[in-house]
Amino acid sequence: MIYIRRVGPLVLHKRHRDKKKVRFIFMVAALIISISLVLKLLQMDPELTLSNLVERSVEGAASFEQKTNSYKGDGPKGKCGLPKPCPGNDYAFKMYSGATNIIGPRICFDGKMIIEGDKRGNRQGMNIAVFSEKTGELVNTGSFNMWNGKVEDLIEFLKSVENGSLVLIATFDDPATKLNDEARTLIAELGSSYISKLKFRDNWLFVGGKKTITQVTFEQHMKNDRETNKYETWPEMIEMEGCIPRID
Structure with a gap:
């Protein structure tokens, strides 16, 4: 029982580390893609700023919801x-x-x-x-x-x-x-x-x-x-x- 108590947690801990590593890789990949898209948008419109872009995205989503729920x-x-x-x-x-x-x-x-x-x-x-x-x-x-x-x-x-x-x-x-x-x-x-x-x-x-x-x-x-x-x-x-x- 002592052997099981020691090995069990060690194996679970290793699996947990592997899951965290995979999750981290996906997060980094998603971040790189997002940054690339933002940079392209900023290049397309010199007057566009990052905060401006975020506000527009939020308002665009709200506008779409408003369009969907209104004018019926x-x-x-x-x-x-x-x-x-x-x-x-x-x-x-x-x-x-x-x-x-x-x-x-x-x-x-x-x-x-x-x-x-x-x-x-x-x-x-x-x-x-x-x-x-x-x-x-x-x-x-x-x-x-x-x-x-x-x-x-x-x-x-x-x-x-x-x-x-x-x-x-x-x-x-x-x-x-x-x-x-x-x-x-x-x-x-x-x-x-x-x-x-x-x-x-x-x-x-x-x-x-x-x-x-x-x-x-x-x-x-x-x-x-x-x-x-x-x-x-x-x-x-x-x-x-x-x-x-x-x-x-």
């Missing part, structure tokens, strides 16, 4: 994931202004996802959805790159909006570099009070209309400021939700 239409909550249904038959909306140049913008209207964040680099600038105030029917959508696109395309789109239309706008990355006075004036006529102040990489959400009966306006603006930005050269993502009265 009618249910115990309101349409578009609102905490409660809109009164009567009013239109529900929920919007996001994209985070950095990674997570794209979103516009949900009356339970339907109209504009959804795409992969990196898409939907830069102004993202616009136009609806009929009377029926809530989607009339038109447009995405206009305000960094290296043509502001004339945005102006033509805004001029094509008919009276009695609701207009929802969500920005992504840079919404203002190519904006000129004519474009800003056309958006101001829809009810915006912030459009004259919109600058490079500001985040901005807007709900207004062209000669609508309800004349509702919702607006949020997040200034791009390195001292307060969440993502160094970008402000944090903003969201806005609410109800738009439906006319009889």
Whole structure:
């Protein structure tokens, strides 16, 4: 019995050491692979930092979960994931202004996802959805790159909006570099009070209309400021939700 008591623990201890050694090898291999991937990402985007990357990963996961659990239409909550249904038959909306140049913008209207964040680099600038105030029917959508696109395309789109239309706008990355006075004036006529102040990489959400009966306006603006930005050269993502009265 003395022999068994001495050898048993020695054998178990050796096996334990072997398991720890294998586990250590796997951990080192995983660490090397992770570091390689991070270095590649940092090389692809010079403005990206390690802390920035971690925050984006966390927010990306949260965004995916939010996308999965929200915008399911009618249910115990309101349409578009609102905490409660809109009164009567009013239109529900929920919007996001994209985070950095990674997570794209979103516009949900009356339970339907109209504009959804795409992969990196898409939907830069102004993202616009136009609806009929009377029926809530989607009339038109447009995405206009305000960094290296043509502001004339945005102006033509805004001029094509008919009276009695609701207009929802969500920005992504840079919404203002190519904006000129004519474009800003056309958006101001829809009810915006912030459009004259919109600058490079500001985040901005807007709900207004062209000669609508309800004349509702919702607006949020997040200034791009390195001292307060969440993502160094970008402000944090903003969201806005609410109800738009439906006319009889």
